[in-house]
Amino acid sequence: MIRTPLRPLARILQARLNGQNPDVIERENLRLRHEAARDKARSRAEVRLLFLGLSFFMMFMVIGARMGLLASTEPSEPRSALPGHEISANRADITDRDGRILATNIQTYALYAHPQDMIDPMHVAEELVRIFPDMDEDALKRRFTDGRKFMWIRRKLSPEQMQAVHDIGDPGLLFGPREMRLYPNGHLASHILGGTSFGAEGVASAEVIGTAGIERAMDARLRDPAQSEPLQLSIDMTVQAAITEVLNTGMKMMNSKGAAAVLMDVHTGEVISLVSLPDFDPNDRPAPILTGDPGDSPLFNRAVQGVYELGSTFKIFTVANAMQLGLVGPDTIIDGNAPLIWGKYRIKEFQNHNYGIQTVTQVIENSSNVGTARIALEVGAQRQQAFMRSLGLFDPTPVELVEAPGAKPIVPARWPEIVTITTSYGHGIAASPMHLAAAYSTIANGGYRVTPTLLHRTQTPEMPQVVATDVAHKAVDMLRMVVTNGTASFADVPGYQVGGKTGTADKPDPQGGYYNDKVVNTFASVFPTSAPQYALVVTLDEPSDNTLSVPRRSAGWTAVPVAAEIIRRVAPLMGLRPIETQPAAQLRADLPEE
Template identity: 55%
Template sequence: MIRRPLRPLARILSARANGEDPDRIEAEARAARMRARLRAERVQAERRLWLLAVVFLMAFGTVAGRMAVLAASNPQEPENGYSAVHIANQRADIVDAKGRILATNLRTHSLYAQPHLMVDKVAAADGLAKIFPDLDADRLLRDFERRKKFLWIKRSLSPEQQQAVHDLGEPGLLFGPREMRLYPNGAVGAHVLGGTRFGQEGVHAAEVVGVAGVELTYDEFLRDPAQAGMPLELSIDLSVQSAVEQVLAGGMMLMNAKGAAAVLMEANTGQIVALASLPDFDPNQRPRPGPNPADSPIFNRAAQGVYEMGSTFKILTAAMALESGRYGPETIIETKGPLTWGKFRIRDFHDYGPRLSLTEVMVKSSNIGTARIAMDLGVSAQQDFLKSLGFFDPVPVELPAARKAKPLLPPRWSELSAMTISYGHGIAITPLHLATAYATIANGGKRVRPSLVKGAAAPTEADRVISEETSAELRSMLRAVVSRGTASLGEVPGYNVGGKTGTADKPNERGGYHKDKVMATFASIFPAEDPKYVLIVTLDEPEERSGREPRRTAGWTAVPVAAEIIRRIAPLMNMHPLPKEG
């Protein structure tokens, strides 16, 4: 750029020589310089205006485009910050063996508040407290006034509750869609199903996760989208399960028991048709554990409770004796008592005479007889036999609680331990353990693996524990116990029930045993000639009070309850009565 001088000296000198005014020339030069500067500033201003116009056009174009997109889309609530992660809220159904719904999902709504949008917080708090009695109006009001932008009120609502909240007309109370787990049969099968809770949750969805039962065991399967909504099929029969629970509840009340349990199992496969534990609960509103877990409604007495099973163990001692080859059904055993071992004495409930056959030891339920068998066969033989039945490990069934219920074994397995274990004292197992053992005895001698899932594999020859001949002899003994022994009240015409009673004193927390508190158990099979099912019924602290003195033994308490269950459920399972014996 050529800089023009402010005073053009050459022109001034020339103007003086020619008699012209040099100031005029200087003024013209100054004016020309000013015009050039103004032109440059105008060009720069125009460039800035064009650039600003382009920026504004781009900004308004972006806003207009976003508004067009929003106008064309469906209206939605703004998402909360922590719910940005995708939540899979679908969960497959659970059905029984006949395809009937045991657990499913229900579309519902959650209720949350945005206090900064609320018009009348006092009225809203009072209204919500009236709709939901478990909410406190004063506490709600304090929460509303803490300047929170988001506040959960209720995770799930019934349609009636939603309409009542809607009628409050409060713009700061908002609803979010979600699915909740529904158990349409209420408490039926509660300890099998377990229950669920909400996991990760947002305004528009909530994750449903299992907390117990098969809901927990098969949580991943039930939540897996790859399963395309295929239901989980259980071996439970809803009609049978309901009947078992109804009769068990009635028997528990009539026998004045504090708790009860029942297991109905297919003898040939180990599939569980019904499993009940009382008191029970509604999985739609699963309660929290109480101060004493063993008395809590969520405690599964059938699969989790570990108890001494009393004389129900005697048939296992008979099985061990027959398998040894040294005993037969008519082998004579000395039963004169009391039987002394050191400072300990073993007695029978009645004096059965000096000698009984093995069959009569079962029929009359002689402690002395089975103790002598245990002494003869030895500790190692007893341990090996009980281990082969699974009594040293938790039951591998599809219930998390059952897999933690390890049997209680004697710390030092002496000869005295073997003697008391022969009639069910000194070892504690679950009713599910006992059902497994009786199914093994009844089905020809093959150990079953209990299962709650439909179509579980049946045992093979590799699972054999006892011979078919021994199994047949044991079934005959169990039938004799009902037809002419301690379980005579268990007779159900047309179904030829076989079984064994067991009455065990309950351990005292301060040591020793209670004198007036027992666990009464009846382990049964039916029909005895070709067993299809095994039924275990256990009552906790029963007392039959129709006579002058309370009667607590299983023959008076657990046996009639089991008989009524069989009478009710046999027709439901299409079992036709057999012709009368003889």
């Protein structure tokens, strides 16, 4: 920095020569310097004032614009959400095939508290316990006074409870609006729907997520805002209610611990009804049991999760397989003399019957274990496995329930000849009633592989043919003969040409072997046999008909009458017109059984 002196030597010397006072020069230079400094400071201040003025102008413009934007928008309450995550409370409705509501949403409120805003926390705790008797008064008082600023009290309130809480009048009690899932039909179709719970929660909304059944399996679809239209199921609510009523009555009459029924359209695979008993109310879904047999829980879906040995219902698959291979026909003679000795094993008939020489049709009519075993031995293990696999009996069903993938059939690890024999009449292999309904639908529709679904289909899907049409028709005719002449005479519902097959299987003992007095009984049926439209499978767990001195536990006495009453009730509901037919012969005292 170059400094200019206040007393320049040249000017001082010149002033002295001229007789002037040198101090005047110094004062003049000092004045000029001060004036320059003032001009510079003024210029700097003017720039700062201009910048400050522009800044205030811009801020007032932003504030004005924001105020105008707020004034032009609709008023709404602020939404509380997790950081970086918006709570989506909308969930699509679920309807039956005719658009009747099975699951929907209703507006309700949650109760939460700001304890620091309470006037009298002790009084609030006492009043809340009067409204909600299940609450712990001491715990409430402790939580209201431990310094916390927020706490949930109730996630869901009824209108009556909300009014009672409102009447307490304490400013520390607050209500948050939210949607909750409502199942207006209560227990009806509970195992199909499953249930929901709350996911992410805020004081002004809560995320409804599926916890079981189709609510869980189709959760992404139901929560997708782009697919807000109702999810339409294949279920017919009227048919579902009728089957539930009949099955519940039959379960009690037959002293059964549980029951299941599946009604399926044989051409589309649509499940018209699926019932599992005991059931539950999805509006108040019970907690899962932690001890004992999981199958005893009302949450257990016997129609899908229940994997049972289904007994003689498998015999029609053995015969259809043999006819498909050209090994036998309906009138082929089979040696049915019992018992059949195979190595160290003795294959016997039910109650030690001996049906002797019989046709293939009579093997099915009489439910002959020995006759079926001989046919299976002609088929062979590899071809037997391939045929069952083609019917879907080795894989979980693809039905839209979250429980379905875990219900894989129990298939023998090894397949020697004795397994070929026992599997031919449904022992040593286990599947669910849903598997059986799909397999019988495949037989009934002319041999086209059925994929079961709970979603309503507007058109028939493409299905691979796994059984020849003529073989399928012959198999259906045999099923009809079982009802008119064989082990299922009680299933002859006048006008509806029912065909089917009974199955009585001893229940496995967890300690090894089988129980002597516990069975799983099944009746798999198709109707009308002249032009099959529906397949019905009814399964009873540990049934026993005790009307006589000796309990009767075979399917012909237990599952068949229940299935017959179901068909009698629901066939008219589905628009089936009765066909003039001759009734089956009266049931004989020595009715042949499995």
